[in-house]
Amino acid sequence: MQSHMEEVLQHLLPASDIAPQRLHQAMRYAVLGGGKRVRPLLAFAAGEVSGAQQSRVEVVAAGVEMIHVYSLVHDDMPCMDDDSLRRGKPTCHVEYDEPTALLVGDSLQSLAFQLLAEFRLADDPLEQLEMVRFLAAASGSRGMAGGQAIDLDAVGKPLTLTELEFMHIHKTGALIRASVMLGARCGDRLDATSLERLDHFAKRIGLAFQVVDDILDAESSTATLGKTAGKDAEQNKPTYVSLMDVEKARAFAQELRFDAMESLDVFGDKARRLRELADFIVFRQF
Amino acid sequence: MQSHMEEVLQHLLPASDIAPQRLHQAMRYAVLGGGKRVRPLLAFAAGEVSGAQQSRVEVVAAGVEMIHVYSLVHDDMPCMDDDSLRRGKPTCHVEYDEPTALLVGDSLQSLAFQLLAEFRLADDPLEQLEMVRFLAAASGSRGMAGGQAIDLDAVGKPLTLTELEFMHIHKTGALIRASVMLGARCGDRLDATSLERLDHFAKRIGLAFQVVDDILDAESSTATLGKTAGKDAEQNKPTYVSLMDVEKARAFAQELRFDAMESLDVFGDKARRLRELADFIVFRQF
Numbered sequence: 001m002q003s004h005m006e007e008v009l010q011h012l013l014p015a016s017d018i019a020p021q022r023l024h025q026a027m028r029y030a031v032l033g034g035g036k037r038v039r040p041l042l043a044f045a046a047g048e049v050s051g052a053q054q055s056r057v058e059v060v061a062a063g064v065e066m067i068h069v070y071s072l073v074h075d076d077m078p079c080m081d082d083d084s085l086r087r088g089k090p091t092c093h094v095e096y097d098e099p100t101a102l103l104v105g106d107s108l109q110s111l112a113f114q115l116l117a118e119f120r121l122a123d124d125p126l127e128q129l130e131m132v133r134f135l136a137a138a139s140g141s142r143g144m145a146g147g148q149a150i151d152l153d154a155v156g157k158p159l160t161l162t163e164l165e166f167m168h169i170h171k172t173g174a175l176i177r178a179s180v181m182l183g184a185r186c187g188d189r190l191d192a193t194s195l196e197r198l199d200h201f202a203k204r205i206g207l208a209f210q211v212v213d214d215i216l217d218a219e220s221s222t223a224t225l226g227k228t229a230g231k232d233a234e235q236n237k238p239t240y241v242s243l244m245d246v247e248k249a250r251a252f253a254q255e256l257r258f259d260a261m262e263s264l265d266v267f268g269d270k271a272r273r274l275r276e277l278a279d280f281i282v283f284r285q286f
Numbered sequence: 287m288q289s290h291m292e293e294v295l296q297h298l299l300p301a302s303d304i305a306p307q308r309l310h311q312a313m314r315y316a317v318l319g320g321g322k323r324v325r326p327l328l329a330f331a332a333g334e335v336s337g338a339q340q341s342r343v344e345v346v347a348a349g350v351e352m353i354h355v356y357s358l359v360h361d362d363m364p365c366m367d368d369d370s371l372r373r374g375k376p377t378c379h380v381e382y383d384e385p386t387a388l389l390v391g392d393s394l395q396s397l398a399f400q401l402l403a404e405f406r407l408a409d410d411p412l413e414q415l416e417m418v419r420f421l422a423a424a425s426g427s428r429g430m431a432g433g434q435a436i437d438l439d440a441v442g443k444p445l446t447l448t449e450l451e452f453m454h455i456h457k458t459g460a461l462i463r464a465s466v467m468l469g470a471r472c473g474d475r476l477d478a479t480s481l482e483r484l485d486h487f488a489k490r491i492g493l494a495f496q497v498v499d500d501i502l503d504a505e506s507s508t509a510t511l512g513k514t515a516g517k518d519a520e521q522n523k524p525t526y527v528s529l530m531d532v533e534k535a536r537a538f539a540q541e542l543r544f545d546a547m548e549s550l551d552v553f554g555d556k557a558r559r560l561r562e563l564a565d566f567i568v569f570r571q572f
Contacts, residue, residue, distance in 0.1 A: 014427055019452075023427050023435040074392060079365075079384035098365035099438050102388075103431050106360060106395065110426030113399045117418035125411035132418055133403035140396030141300055141309050145389050149309040152385050166305075 005040045006032065008058045009065065012115060026096045026104045027111075031069045034087030038209070038281065039064040039175060043183030045273035046198060050187025059119045060131070060182045063112040067139050068175060070108035073101050075148065085228050109139070121186055131182050138178035147171025151237070159238040168210040169203070176206035180274075197263045201274065204260035209281050211253045214239035215246060216285070257282045291326045292318065294344045295351065298401060312382045312390045313397075317355045320373030324495070324567065325350040325461060329469030331559035332484060336473025345405045346417070346468045349398040353425050354461060356394035359387050361434065371514050395425070407472055417468050424464035433457025437523070445524040454496040455489070462492035466560075483549045487560065490546035495567050497539045500525035501532060502571070543568045 009031055016025040040061035047057035076083040076091040077098060084094050093101035116135060122128040137143055147170025154167060180202035184190060190198070218241040240249040260278050264271040295317055302311040326347035333343035362369040362377040363384060370380050379387035402421060408414040423429055433456025440453060466488035470476060476484070504527040526535040546564050550557040 018428070020427065020432045020435040020439070020456075022439065023432060027427060070392075074388055077365075077388070079363075079388060100435065102360055102363070102365060103427075103435050103438075105392070106356075106425075107427035107431040109392065109395050110422045110429075110431065114419055114422035114426060117415045117422060125415055129403045129411055129414060129418075132415075133400055136396045136400035136403060139392075140400060141306065141313060141389075141393035142304070143396075145393040145396065146306045146309060149306040149386065149389050152389075153306070153308065 001041060001044065002037050005037050005058075005061060005065070008062055012059075012062045013111070022096070023100060023103055023107065026092060026100050027107060029089075029095060030073050030092045030101075030104050031066065031108065034089060035065075035069070036284075037061075037065060038277075039068050039179040041277055041280075042176060042179040042202070042205075042274075045271075045277050046180040046183035046202075047186050048273050049194075049198065049267050049270045050184045050190055051270075052183065052187030056119070056121045056186035057183050059115050059121060060186055061179075063116045063135060064175060064179045064182065066108045066112040066115075067135065067144070067178075070105040070112075071144055071148070071175075073108070074105040077101055080148075080152075083228055112139075127185060127189075131185055134181060135178050138174040143170055143174035143178075144172075147174065154238055156236050157238070159243070161243055164238055164240065164243060165207065168207060172210050172213075173203060173206035176209060177202040194266065197266060200263040201260045201278075204256045204263070205278050205281055208253045208256035208260065208278070211240045211249050211256065212282060212284065214241045215249050215253070217241075218246065220285075253282050287327060287330065288323050291323050291344075291347060291351070294348055298345075298348045299397070308382070309386060309389055309393065312378060312386050313393055315375075315381060316359050316378045316387075316390050317352065317394065320375060321351075321355070322570075323347075323351065324563075325354050325465040327563055327566075328462060328465040328488070328491075328560075331557075331563050332466040332469035332488075333472050334559050335480075335484065335553050335556045336470045336476055337556075338469065338473030342405070342407045342472035343469050345401050345407060346472055347465075349402045349421060350461060350465045350468065352394045352398040352401075353421065353430070353464075356391040356398075357430055357434070357461075359394070360391040363387055366434075366438075369514055398425075413471060413475075417471055420467060421464050424460040429456055429460035429464075430458075433460065440524055442522050443524070445529070447529055450524055450526065450529060451493065454493060458496050458499075459489060459492035462495060463488040480552065483552055486549040487546045487564075490542045490549070491564050491567055494539050494542035494546065494564070497526045497535055497542065498568055498570065500527045501535050501539070503527075504532065506571075539568050 013028050013031060014024045016028055018024055043061040043064060044057050072086060073092045075081050076086055077093050084091055092104055113132060113136065116132050121131060139145065147167055150167040151171055177199060180198055184198050240252065244252065257278055261275060264274055299314050299317060300310045302314055304310055329347040329350060330343050358372060359378045361367050362372055363379050370377055378390055399418060402418050407417060425431065433453055436453040437457055463485060466484055470484050526538065530538065543564055547561060550560055
C-alpha cells in the first residue's frame, strides 16, 4: 500500500521540470520517499467501510498527506521547532532554504484543495463540497494550525491533562479525523450513526497516536525515529509521558485503542483494515 | 464598498475570543483595518457583469482577500522580504511573533477554502467546485506561490522583460484573475467568449497593477505607500522601472489599460465598475 501511495503522490505532484522547477523539486523532496503514510492508510481503510472506489480515495489520501507534510515542513522551520531531521532526511529548509520551505508548505496546502476540487470524489457534488469544507476546517485555526498555536503557547508552561488533550485534538486529531471521514465519504452514503461511530473511532485513535508518539519520543533514539528524539523533554514541552509517566501513558493508549475498536463493531468485517491500523498505531515501534 | 468589505471580513474571520485566542487575534490584525481591497473590488465589479448576488460575491471577495493577506504575511517574514511595515502598521511577525505569523498565513489560506466550500456560491455545485479548484490553482506553485519562488530566484539576477512578465503573471496576476473570474461565476452563467474576454481583461489589468506598483515603489515615500518604499532597488530586484525606465513603464501601463478596456466593450454598461477599477489601478497614487 505504501508503495502504491508513493506512486499516487508521484503522479499528483507537479513534475520537477515544470517551472518554477526548484520549488517543484522541493515539494517532491518533502512529500516523496518517506513517512509512515498513516493518514492515507486511514483514508483507504475507512473507504473499505463504505465500499469506496480506490481512485477516489487515492485523491483524498494524497490531499490529507499533502496537508500533513505542509505542516511538518512549516513546523520544522527555524522560527518553529527548528528541526534538521525528518523522515530520516534533512528537513526541507536545510536541504533547500527557508523561503523555499515556506513556499513548499504554502503550495502543498493549495495543491491539496486543488485536488479535492478537481477530481470527482462523490456522486453528489454537494457532498464533495462538504468534504472540501471538512478538510479546510480540520487544517485551519480551529484545527491543525490552531493546535500548533496552542502547542507554541504551551512551551515551558504547566498544562493539565485536559489542556494537553485539547491541544492534541487540534494538532493531530483534526487531520486524522479528516482522513477517516473523507475516506468513508468517497463511498456509499453512510447513515448519521455510522458516521458518528467512525468519527468516534478517529478521535480515539488520533489521541492514541499522539500518546504513543510521546512515549516513542521519550524512549527512542534519533536513528530509529527518523526525526530528532527527546526533543519534547529538551524543550520542556508537556507530553503524556511528562504528565502521566510512561506506564500510565501506555495504559491510556490501550484504553483508547479498546474504545476505538468498540465503535467499529457495527461494521463487522468491513472495518478489518481500520482495526489493523488501530493496532499498528498503538503497537508501532517508530 | 471598502467599509462594507471590512464588515464582511469582520464577520467571516473567527472571533478573537475563540481559542486559540492569540492566533485569531493575529489573523484579525493581519486582515482587518487596511489595504486597498483591490481583489474584493474586482470580484464585486466582475459580479455585476453576470448579475451575481451580493451575498455570494462577498464570500468570494473574502476568500481572495484572505489568500492575498496570507501571502503578504508570509512574504513579510524575516526569511523572505523581512519587512516591518505593511498597510501603515507593523507587520504581523513584528506585532506578534514569527511562529504566529507563519500560522496566521497558513490558517488564512485554509479559511479561504473553507468559506468557498461552505457557502452556496453557484446554482450548480459542480460550478462551485470549479471555483474552488480555480482559486487553489491560482494560489499554489503554478500561481501566486510559484511567482514568489520565481521572484526569490530573481534577486540580483538580470531578467529579461519576458522573464519579469512571467514572474508577475504568477505572483500577482493569478490571484487577480481569480478575483475577476470567481466574482463573475457567482452570477448567471456566461458563455465561453465572455469568460475569455473577462479573463483577458484580468490578465492585462493584473500586469498593469504590477507595472504601476513598480513605478510607485520607485517614486513614492514610505509614508505615502504604507509599506517600505524603494525596497526593490535596494534589493537589486528587477522591476519594470529598472528594465524600462519610468516613462516607458508609464506608457506600458497605459497600453495595458487600453487593451483591458477594449475587452470589456462587449459588456456595455454592466462593466462600468470594472472600467472604473481599471482606471483606479492605473492612475492610483499609492
